[in-house]
Amino acid sequence: MEKFFSVGDVDNLSQIVKEALSEKASPNANEALGKHKMMGLVFLNPSLRTRLSTQKAAMNLGMNVMVMNMDKDGWALETRDGVVMNGTTVEHIREAAAVMGEYCDILGLRCFPGLKDAEEDYSEDLFNKFLKFCNTPVVSLESATRHPLQSLTDLITVIENSDYTFDEAKQQYIPNGKKPKVVLTWAPHVKALPQAVPNSFSEWMCEAQKQGLVDFVIAQPEGYELNEDFTSGATLVYNQEDAFKDADFIYVKNWSSYKDYGKILPVEGEWMPTLESLKITNDAKVMHCLPVRRDLELGSDILDSEKSLVVKEAGNRVWAAQVVIKRILENK
Numbered sequence: 001m002e003k004f005f006s007v008g009d010v011d012n013l014s015q016i017v018k019e020a021l022s023e024k025a026s027p028n029a030n031e032a033l034g035k036h037k038m039m040g041l042v043f044l045n046p047s048l049r050t051r052l053s054t055q056k057a058a059m060n061l062g063m064n065v066m067v068m069n070m071d072k073d074g075w076a077l078e079t080r081d082g083v084v085m086n087g088t089t090v091e092h093i094r095e096a097a098a099v100m101g102e103y104c105d106i107l108g109l110r111c112f113p114g115l116k117d118a119e120e121d122y123s124e125d126l127f128n129k130f131l132k133f134c135n136t137p138v139v140s141l142e143s144a145t146r147h148p149l150q151s152l153t154d155l156i157t158v159i160e161n162s163d164y165t166f167d168e169a170k171q172q173y174i175p176n177g178k179k180p181k182v183v184l185t186w187a188p189h190v191k192a193l194p195q196a197v198p199n200s201f202s203e204w205m206c207e208a209q210k211q212g213l214v215d216f217v218i219a220q221p222e223g224y225e226l227n228e229d230f231t232s233g234a235t236l237v238y239n240q241e242d243a244f245k246d247a248d249f250i251y252v253k254n255w256s257s258y259k260d261y262g263k264i265l266p267v268e269g270e271w272m273p274t275l276e277s278l279k280i281t282n283d284a285k286v287m288h289c290l291p292v293r294r295d296l297e298l299g300s301d302i303l304d305s306e307k308s309l310v311v312k313e314a315g316n317r318v319w320a321a322q323v324v325i326k327r328i329l330e331n332k
């Protein structure tokens, strides 16, 4: 593995989940792998979970870690080519990425979208330039359109909290009984948020569905349909109640409109899940990537109940990061 950017960087989802759960069972088993190696974590936006879990994962593998908050502590970065830098930007990504690559064996990068121009955000220009110029493997810590460490975590969490047997001959998890029904639902928010988390969750769950692991449904209000490149094979519905029937996992997330790019659209009806709205599910567990706005996006009655998996899910971020870093180290 030379980069970790999307579900396309993993072939067998069952295998990577099994490997992650084996890291979870023995966190320090591979601590010799990263000895004298340096992980650099570069943030252009805030983070709690990604910063701490990736740092912990790298340290479990014996690596040293440096964190750079480019948004606060770095020189203002220029990403465009062919401009005379006589304005506010101080350093070009060509030099900045290359220099960080000199210091680090693996780099992680967090770069959110601007949410102004769909074409620009969906080109993943910043992530791609960083990857090109740093000359070392790069792990996405959430980019403009995807959050793969979160989505791998979410798949680990679904499998860990369901009933599967791992078939050694097929190298596949096989559901014991009915496949879990996983529902991604849009929820309200006061700010325009990126589509990265739902896009990514959707592309991982569509692939998991193809590999026979889950049934996948997305519920969203009119106008909030995600880019179709991420939702191929998913069942799309516009009524949350229909989606929740017999669901085993409810994944709650707000996102801004893709069609009316970056906008918050008027929405009819109640979209914030509560314990009452879960009654028609199959005793569903509730997930969210966090941070979550209580009683705006998700009812605190759910968050404070045993139905919520959000803290366990955040705990699993370590094992997703650890299996990805391990695979990159093994490749080097």
Ligand SMILES: NCCC[C@H](NC(=O)CCC(=O)O)C(=O)O
Binding pocket: 142, 191, 193, 194, 195, 196, 197, 254, 289, 290, 291, 293
């Ligand atoms: N890394 C996890 C999610 C990050 C981001 N959430 C946020 O920006 C929340 C901000 C707020 O609630 O004000 C998102 O939705 O993509």
Ligand SMILES: NC(=O)OP(=O)(O)O
Binding pocket: 046, 047, 048, 049, 050, 051, 142, 150, 289, 290, 291
């Ligand atoms: N879920 C997640 O990525 O959290 P942070 O933004 O705090 O890293």
